[in-house]
Amino acid sequence: MTTGVTTPGVVRVHVPRRSVGHDLRAVKIVLHREMLRFVNDRSRMISTLIQPVLWLFVMGTGLSTLVSQGPSMGVDFRTFMYPGVIAMTVITTAMFSAGSIVWDREFGFLREMLVAPVSRSSIVIGKCLGGGIVATVQGVIILAMAGLVHVPYSPGLILTLLGEMFLASFTITAFGVSLAARMKNMQSFFGIMQMAIMPMIFLSGAMFPLANLPGWLAFLTKINPLTYAVDPMRHAVFTHLDVTPQAMQALNPGVHWFDWHVPVGVELIIIAAMGAALLGVAIAQFRRDG
Structure with a gap:
């Protein structure tokens, strides 16, 4: 028996298969979004610069009057603090970039990215690359202040610092993304961020020389990843x-494991290995959410 009512046809939806090309395009889009978000948020750029500038020119100038006759040996203490302030700038900016994952989750944008026909790893890689580039760009502003603290504008020095800044910021962004992947609100993320990052910054030797430290403090600096x-x-x-050899030994002694001076190349390998490991953790976290 027929009723004369026809069954509407089923609309066929075609979802493209995942491919390397799609994943690379996803990395590019996520990275581009991070850059646009950074460029359009001027208040963020200004706020993340205030703290390092205060540390460098206010705290640094104040401490210079205390250490001028001490172990600085004629070196402006702001010159000593300058690399630490660069590290503080890129690390803080990288964590803020990672924190936007939580913001995207609260407003539903993260869900839209996760259901896209691309691998979760491409989203995480794009996020970490974007955070690393944004933090490096922010650090360039501090880099431009080198002459104000008696650091030469050497092309070799600038290129070296740029590479080291990006490596550090990529690693910290991966760390932040792995944390943010499990956070449900911004308050929790920034509470964890302050608890984790600030002690690591202060124990990295950014604000004081690593020479002649008490045993317990020297041990904490050696196990602190940011030291490297x-x-x-x-x-x-x-x-x-x-500078004199005495000043170099006092202010730039390097990191020692017992009697072995850890080469800079090994330190960079440690940071790169940590970045790769944290990137893997972040990818695993995102896949678990799916």
Whole structure:
């Protein structure tokens, strides 16, 4: 028995298969979005610069009056602090970039990215690359202030610092993304960020020399991952300064494991390996969400 009512046809939806080309395009889009977000948010650029500028020119100038007759040996203490302030700038900016994952989750944009026909790893890689580039660009502003603290504008030094800044910021962004992947609101993320990042910055030797530290403090600096990001920057700066061997030994002693002086190349490999490991953790977190 027929009723004369026809069954509407089923609309066929075609979803393109995942491919390397699609994943690379996803990386590019996520990276581009991070750059647009950074360029359009001027208040963020200004706010993330205030703290390092205060540390460099206010705290640095104040401490210079205390250490001028001490272990600085004629070196402006702001010159010593300069690599640490660069590291602080890129690390803070990288964590803020990673925190936008939580913001995207709260407003539903993250869900739209996760259902796209691309691999989760491409989203995470694009996010980490974008955070690394944004943090490096922010650090360039501090890099431009080198002459104000008696650091020469050497092309070799600038290129070295740019590479080290990007490596550190990529690693920190991967760390932040792995944290943000499990966070449900911004308050929780920034609470964890402050608890994790600030002690690591202060224990990295960014604000004080690593020479002649008490045993317990020297141990904490050696197990702190950020130490191996700050020390190569300080080494790059001090190799372009005209200082006495005594000042070099006091202010730029490097990192020692027992009696072995850890080469800068090994420190950079440590940071790169940590970045790759944290990137893998972040990707695993995103895949688990799916």
